[in-house]
Amino acid sequence: MRVNTDLKKIASLLIFLLISVLISSCSTSPDQGEEQGGGNLPESFAFGRIATKQEIDSIDIDIMPDGHGLPPGSGGVATGDSLFALKCVSCHSGSGPYAKLIGAFGDTVKAKTIGNYWPYATTVFDYIRRTMPFNAPGSLTDDEVYSLTAYLLFKNRIIDSITVLNSSNLATIEMPAKKLFVNDDRKGGKEVR
Numbered sequence: 001m002r003v004n005t006d007l008k009k010i011a012s013l014l015i016f017l018l019i020s021v022l023i024s025s026c027s028t029s030p031d032q033g034e035e036q037g038g039g040n041l042p043e044s045f046a047f048g049r050i051a052t053k054q055e056i057d058s059i060d061i062d063i064m065p066d067g068h069g070l071p072p073g074s075g076g077v078a079t080g081d082s083l084f085a086l087k088c089v090s091c092h093s094g095s096g097p098y099a100k101l102i103g104a105f106g107d108t109v110k111a112k113t114i115g116n117y118w119p120y121a122t123t124v125f126d127y128i129r130r131t132m133p134f135n136a137p138g139s140l141t142d143d144e145v146y147s148l149t150a151y152l153l154f155k156n157r158i159i160d161s162i163t164v165l166n167s168s169n170l171a172t173i174e175m176p177a178k179k180l181f182v183n184d185d186r187k188g189g190k191e192v193r
């Protein structure tokens with residue numbers, strides 16, 4: 001009986017050791033992995049190439065609320081009106097889910113529009129230039145984007161029909177919905193509830 005118990009103990013010890021060895025050989029910690037791989041990595045994978053400044057500049061087009069990043073150019077309401085009829089109205093008229101771009105602040109429009117919701121005029125330019133027309137983003141010239149922005153701001157009763165927009169006056173336009181937003185200046189930590 002005694003021998004049998006000892007054998008059992010030895011057998012379970014062996015099984016435990018075997019499992020431990022198997023687990024440690026399968027899982028290496030990230031540090032070990034880096035050490036092992038790091039030494040064998042080639043200088044380069046010969047895959048792709050470094051982007052040129054021109055290529056980076058062509059997609060680095062974000063515009064800040066203060067107008068930083070706005071390109072040279074200008075555009076007015078009348079040109080924007082014809083462009084909108086030509087390139088935008090097919091999707092932005094009627095009652096489609098994204099149809100509503102126009103609805104002045106205070107009007108009884110249920111949808112969120114540029115007039116009753118957008119806090120910065122520069123976002124209108126940024127959004128149109130980067131994404132619209134939906135089926136051909138990036139196809140508009142900067143002057144065309146200024147014109148379309150002017151048209152949409154005019155239709156939302158934010159600017160008058162003779163205002164010509166450019167890189168110096170677009171950011172100065174005060175959007176009516178801006179006052180509905182509060183800056184989140186919480187620091188994180190205990191004061192955040």
Ligand code: HEC
Nearest residue numbers: 087088090091098101112113114127128132133134135148
């Ligand atoms: C082929 C259909 C189509 C065309 C053409 C089109 N749009 Fe759009 N537009 C959309 C869709 C779809 C969205 C919503 C995209 C989303 O939410 O991701 C949208 C969203 C927008 C928005 C943002 C609306 C909001 O409140 O979020 C603006 C501004 C806009 N389009 C302007 C334009 C302008 C200006 C043109 C013409 C140059 C244009 N669109 C042409 C389909 C189109």
